[in-house]
Amino acid sequence: MAPSLLQRQLLRVRNGVPYYAGLKRAPVAQTPRDLVWQRDTARLWRYRSHDRKYAPPVLIIHSLISQAYILDLLPDNSMVGFLVDEGFDVYLLDWGRAYPADAQNTLETYVEDYIPKAMAAACAFSEADELSLAGYCLGGVLALLVAAADSGPRIRNLIALTTPCDFSELGFLSQMFVEGRLDPADVIDSTGIVPARALDQGFQSIKPTDAVVQQVNVLQNLWNDQWLTGFIAMNKWTRDQVPLPGAVFRQIVEILVRDNALAKGTVPLGQREVSLGDIECPVMNVFCRRDEIVPPRSATPLAGLVGSEDVTELCLESGHVGLVAGRQAAKVSRPQIADWIRARSDKPQGSARRTQHPKRQKPRREASDDARSARKAAR
Secondary structure: OOOOHHHHHHHHHHHHHHHHOOOOOOOOOOOOEEEEEEEOOEEEEEEOOOOOOOEOOEEEEOOOOEOHHHHHOEOOEOHHHHHHHOOOOEEEEEOOOOOHHHOOOOHHHHHHHHHHHHHHHHHHHHOOOEEEEEEEOHHHHHHHHHHHHOOOOEEEEEEEEOOOOOHHHOOHHHHOOOOOOOOHHHOOOOOOEEOHHHHHHHHHOOOOOHHHHHHHHHHHHOOOHHHHHHHHHHHHHHOOEOOEEHHHHHHHHHHHHHOOHHHHOEEEEOOEEEEHHHOOOOEEEEEEOOOOOOOHHHHHHHHHOOOOOOEEEEEEOOOOOHHHHOHHHHHHHHHHHHHHHHHOOEOHHHOOOOOOOOOOOOOOOOOOHHHHHHHHHHO
């Protein structure tokens, strides 16, 4: 039974004092996990499970500019927790906070070094020679480049979650840095890092009235414990950006924003170019109709650029964060993403034959030295 008006007022007082005093916390990132690989600030987490039903493992690459706990926001609202409960062997690559020592990290640092080594470690711990690779937002761009560059162990499936492809359609965030406007040097500090506050200001400028609207919503819902816990967790994350290495930011502006290379299908990477057309594994492109950070018009070109014959698009009626942590996530996105991966996965120990796809399979690779070393360390 819904509380009476008087009861709501009393609950508002009870919850309001610790909330406005900054004492009320939300239990974020509670799904049990183990650190299985680390390189500088990058950490690879494996989530614990006694009921892993499907192979290969699923590795999620988080964005470089926000905290990874959005994928494990609350015990009853967790992307990784849902996948674990569905029987998947789940890993998360968390970049942590960049420091001045990371200022020279480039796209090549992530695509040709960190991510392939993390993939090898995941395969080693799962005793697999391939994996399903997912990327959230900018992490999805990294996943696409890894797949196009054919770096690391074989990728069975590729999932892009609110991933920008046509950067000319990103709106205000990318338009700030088109030729003739802001330059990367305008936001990179003396240590070679883009400070978290600069990123936060950029995101807040998209919807400058949000702060006022949020406080009105808080006053209306302060009596509701469940709503308030969710709001505190989400609000903390949206203002919890992390510093970005200046070198990779320069590349993002020059290559992805000004040259719009990803939308053209070919991206310069070190001494070579990588093509999205070389991605032949099954691809799922998930985007959101009300996403103001990565609008659908920015995400949809991906389907026509990859070389896969098995491409699925999923458009949700939610915003950027709602994909992984909103009501639509629980009811629509998580179940459909899990079903898509499940249909393209195996049951463990050969209990089911491999799913056949209408694509040319690439030959499997031998385990890398990193994978063999990680496997030995795990024993």
